[in-house]
Amino acid sequence: MKKGKEFIFPENVDKDYGIWKDYTLKDFGYATLAGLIGLVFIAIPPYGLILVLIKIVIVVLAMTVVMAILTIRPVSARKNIKVRDHFNMKRRYTNSQKLFYLKAKKRGELSEIEKDQAK
Template sequence: MKKGKEFIFPENVDKDYGVWKDYTLRDFGIAGLAGLMGLIFIAIPPYGLILVLIKIVIVVLAMTIVMAILTIRPVSARKNIKVRDNFNLKRRYANSQKLFYLKAKKRGELNAFKADQQK
């Protein structure tokens, strides 16, 4: 016998608006910002042919890394978990305060400890 309504949410529900192939508007903004920074890097002097080619290779490599970070999912079965979210979660955990609990001492052990301290 059912009581009330039953709501089922699939595991891959994501709050972000997917634009194209699991990329969100935020992902496109990050990639666009990285591309703009790459163009600014190429526009900075010196302008020798070899130096410009080296700069282009560096920018293409950097853009590949940015797109890889945006694309890779740490848990392949869960499409809504992203690498950057996983990095942020681990960083917050590393910076959070940890709680350690000490084992309570028995009354006899505590008195023996005080006696050793007084000697």
């Protein structure tokens, strides 16, 4: 017998507001912030032609990395899992407390510590 309503959400449901392709409003915020930081990097001196070209190449590479991180999906079948979320989940797991269970003792059996103490 059912106790209440059952809600089934498809796997591709995402809580973020999608703007264009698979990018969300938050993704565009990250890309805009990275672009502004890149423009500030280009604007700081020195202004020699070769140095400015080197700065532009560095900014283009950085923007490519940012857009790649926003675009790549670690699980291809699940479009709502992003690389950033996947790395955060792995980091939280490694930092979380792990549970270790001890093997159950048989009745009347002494542990290694108790055996050493008895000697």
